[in-house]
């Protein structure tokens with residue numbers, strides 16, 4: 001197919017030195033002379049120059065491209081133009097197709113016949129492949145953008161031009177657009193959000209814009225409604241300089257909006273909202289806690305996300321086992337968890353109330369969702385109220401109401417257990433005289449002082465109360481009547497030794513004690529108090545200032 005040419009050696013040597021094939025053809029001839037490196041390009045080992053028939057040349061071309069070549073050459077033979085160029089595929093010796101570009105120029109004047117045309121053949125397969133890849137990547141990217149539920153945009157850093165990828169299915173209903181980024185943005189963002197969001201963008205740029213900028217604001221959609229969206233922006237860098245921004249707008253769903261509102265609500269709740277998980281292996285963690293966890297437990301949500309230990313470490317040691325037990329009970333019964341306990345913080349101890357509802361998960365763990373609220377103030381108020389309800393206003397010791405309640409409790413425990421609880425009652429002697437002689441205020445002072453002194457001389461477990469005007473009573477747990485009599489005697493002496501002074505005049509008071517015992521078989525608690533009262537009465541009749549056992553103890 002290929003024959004040796006008769007062209008000069010000099011020409012062929014020059015042409016050999018360039019990395020391209022060179023073609024020379026006379027328009028009136030059916031032969032093409034080939035020079036340069038065309039042989040190497042196509043895998044032939046022939047020395048150049050060589051000659052090839054026009055038809056052989058066309059046969060080397062890809063069938064789809066032969067017409068290109070014919071038409072291009074016709075441009076010159078018909079005298080329309082003096083140059084042409086086209087890109088086509090040519091068959092390599094090994095059988096595969098190579099892309100090349102032929103650029104031809106008419107060498108001789110058109111009046112001269114035959115006319116000579118010279119053209120260069122350059123291999124462009126690599127470039128073609130690259131173009132093909134780019135095209136494919138572009139198509140893939142466009143397809144990808146169309147599958148996203150977001151509206152994707154790019155902004156040129158230098159020109160500020162914005163390009164919004166067209167996607168008629170996007171959730172915002174917004175069309176693809178090209179224009180000034182700032183203008184587009186300002187026309188779409190809710191006026192109340194502009195200042196803050198601009199500041200965030202500026203700040204991001206000034207800090208190197210290396211991370212993704214994540215913003216939430218309201219954007220006008222195609223239907224004239226402001227929608228909450230998430231705008232994620234990234235900088236495209238080249239040589240460490242931002243050249244473009246790419247980003248996307250994603251409308252927040254109802255669920256997202258709900259989450260946003262819940263998060264805000266969670267932050268203002270006076271406590272912590274949490275999810276506590278007890279795993280099947282017994283370990284526990286807090287998958288979610290609102291920011292209030294810092295106020296309540298002094299820890300961050302991240303500190304306890306995988307391990308709840310830090311929370312347990314803050315629970316008051318006296319309450320820890322009760323808290324753990326309450327969780328255990330709730331886990332066993334799958335009933336709500338409700339408990340009040342103390343939390344120790346570095347500077348104070350607070351009371352909290354916890355409430356949550358358990359549910360089982362498919363992984364075998366139990367998750368409680370609920371909240372813990374600071375009730376320190378409420379608790380202090382309750383304590384105060386409780387104290388007020390149980391305290392005698394004048395003396396500060398327990399009042400009759402509280403005393404009777406405790407009597408009932410002891411009465412119940414005496415019925416269950418083998419224990420003796422003694423009750424002592426005492427009534428001041430001739431107290432009316434104290435009031436009459438020194439005044440009611442002085443009488444009050446006497447009552448207070450006696451309460452104080454008796455309190456000092458009894459055990460911490462004894463319950464001491466003022467049950468009437470000048471009547472006092474004591475519950476003495478785990479005390480036999482004999483021991484009770486000894487204590488009463490001691491108190492009688494203490495009272496009798498107290499010195500009172502009014503307007504320079506000294507006086508003393510005495511008290512008469514009666515003792516009864518609460519034992520198994522006594523039908524009612526108040527009967528024990530009656531028995532003690534009767535013993536006092538007996539003591540009064542016997543001359544006062546003495547200790548008397550009730551008749552059943554004699």
Ligand SMILES: Nc1nc2c(ncn2[C@@H]2O[C@H](COP(=O)(O)OP(=O)(O)OP(=O)(O)O)[C@@H](O)[C@H]2O)c(=O)[nH]1
Pocket residue numbers: 394427428429430431432433435439440441442443444447468469470540544
């Ligand atoms: N100052 C003062 N006096 C009280 C109070 N409650 C009761 N009294 C007085 O205590 C006195 C009790 O008097 P009585 O019941 O007659 O008994 P008494 O004078 O102590 O005589 P005996 O009990 O028989 O030894 C009355 O004068 C009451 O007014 C009080 O809160 N303050």
